[in-house]
């Protein structure tokens with residue numbers, strides 16, 4: 094599908110994430126998480142769709158995700174003159190897309206309350222996502238051989254995802270592009286507007302999931318790599334999930350605006366891995382159900398408060414120790430680059446103790462408590478096959494340490510390794526006959542600490 098873009102189009106992209114430390118704990122505001130933003134990004138390009146005629150005072154918002162079969166969702170929208178007419182209604186599609194729908198509804202409500210004069214325009218949203226988000230088993234040749242984005246034979250429902258937070262990156266990119274289109278005087282990247290985009294994206298993501306999660310994935314999609322602690326879950330009231338529960342369009346829009354412009358009292362401290370260290374994400378091809386695991390862990394916590402508190406306190410101390418070691422390494426790299434270069438040169442194989450050994454110990458401590466939680470809550474956070482895989486990885490020259498990211502389970506592993514050894518590590522696992530490595534696929538990504546960014550339209554020429 095070749096798409097022409099008019100000059101008034103705007104494009105934004107947002108990154109995926111790896112939650113290296115703080116899974117489960119981040120659900121509570123007193124704990125913080127360490128989230129790495131990834132080079133795998135999702136792009137949204139928004140433009141006016143002039144060729145469509147408006148019917149019965151309704152405008153059209155058409156979203157296309159051309160990399161996937163049937164990737165088309167067309168919504169119709171009223172002009173705000175009756176109760177629910179600012180809610181997007183799906184008019185033609187092969188299935189719904191709750192994240193897109195919630196993103197459109199939330200940003201339209203905010204723009205209405207902010208006096209946008211662009212809401213009567215028909216809009217087109219084009220979505221492009223980097224390959225690492227999805228299994229490439231059904232990949233077909235892209236329309237141009239040079240393209241960064243590849244195409245699938247199947248619909249998005251049928252292509253396995255790798256768990257990088259595609260819904261959070263999609264929601265964030267779509268919200269930013271629509272925000273810029275409907276409120277052209279505001280720059281979404283201006284720090285005060287960026288907070289609004291963040292709050293809109295959190296609200297939309299919660300609406301689509303019908304629950305208020307920790308929000309770490311949206312925070313890193315917006316702000317990039319961060320140390321994050323959450324907003325209070327109860328700031329998002331139930332009526333915000335359903336515009337029909339509020340008497341008028343104006344009232345709903347104002348509720349959204351008030352929430353979006355309030356202070357969410359959360360923490361997002363920019364961070365970045367130390368130089369010379371790289372993140373490797375391994376997809377292990379099976380997958381786990383995160384919501385089910387989270388409810389098992391929270392259930393364990395409720396039934397065993399004293400014990401759970403003890404484990405979470407120790408796990409939190411281990412998470413903090415890891416973050417401190419990473420911070421110490423970055424400081425050393427800045428203050429004494431020669432010693433730092435010698436440290437990386439010596440590597441973890443050097444027998445005299447160095448900060449790389451400390452970093453490995455930090456990972457091992459975190460894993461110890463994740464395994465205790467696995468045994469006691471029965472949620473398979475670090476199940477035995479993942480233990481075996483991580484232990485095997487630690488034996489590869491250049492690997493410093495690793496964990497099961499996020500909720501853990503059979504989704505993925507995250508490894509920190511010396512940048513200079515990344516290719517050797519990949520060669521090692523692909524040639525190895527060890528059964529632990531047989532289902533492992535290293536994803537094509539690295540840390541890219543930047544969150545939301547504006548994109549040049551030339552990126553999408555001839556797609």
Ligand SMILES: Nc1ncnc2c1ncn2[C@@H]1O[C@H](COP(=O)(O)OP(=O)(O)OP(=O)(O)O)[C@@H](O)[C@H]1O
Pocket residue numbers: 135158189190191192193220221222249250254255256257258259260261263383
């Ligand atoms: N490229 C895309 N085009 C259109 N919709 C997409 C795209 N990528 C993701 N989505 C939407 O996001 C949904 C996937 O969200 P989900 O929360 O299940 O996975 P995830 O965010 O990738 O993974 P995780 O939460 O485990 O990190 C898809 O079903 C679809 O609705």
Ligand SMILES: C[C@@](O)(CCOP(=O)(O)O)CC(=O)O
Pocket residue numbers: 112115116117118119120256306307308309383387498499500501
């Ligand atoms: C278990 C939890 O803390 C992390 C889930 O992370 P992931 O989706 O597995 O990357 C849930 C959450 O924070 O919303």
